[in-house]
Amino acid sequence: MDTRFPYSPAEVAKVRTVQFGILSPDEIRQMSVVQIEHGETMDRGKPKPAGLSDPRLGTIDRKLKCETCSANMAECPGHFGHLELAKPMFHIGFMKTVLAILRCVCFNCSHILADE
Numbered sequence: 001m002d003t004r005f006p007y008s009p010a011e012v013a014k015v016r017t018v019q020f021g022i023l024s025p026d027e028i029r030q031m032s033v034v035q036i037e038h039g040e041t042m043d044r045g046k047p048k049p050a051g052l053s054d055p056r057l058g059t060i061d062r063k064l065k066c067e068t069c070s071a072n073m074a075e076c077p078g079h080f081g082h083l084e085l086a087k088p089m090f091h092i093g094f095m096k097t098v099l100a101i102l103r104c105v106c107f108n109c110s111h112i113l114a115d116e
Contacts, residue, residue: 032082
């Protein structure tokens with residue numbers, strides 16, 4: 001058993017509501033562990049700081065530990081960083097998923113279009 005996630009005595013219950021939201025730019029910056037400033041992943045065989053494989057994001061090397069949570073590759077859940085962009089952008093990889101979610105919601109009453 002992973003000691004970072006101990007047993008919880010909380011009751012198991014039926015999900016009554018689901019709420020989706022979008023993080024604000026300030027919330028993203030607060031939750032981010034690093035601002036990505038370089039497009040490179042490695043520098044001389046090691047993860048480049050402030051790059052796409054910054055060690056604070058987690059590790060893909062079995063010999064290294066995550067600089068954020070100190071866990072190894074198998075136990076670290078991964079952490080996210082952020083890029084500062086000049087203008088808001090859509091992530092094309094999520095468009096189908098976002099549209100599928102939007103099609104599950106009634107535009108008049110905002111209820112989920114699903115049977116119990």
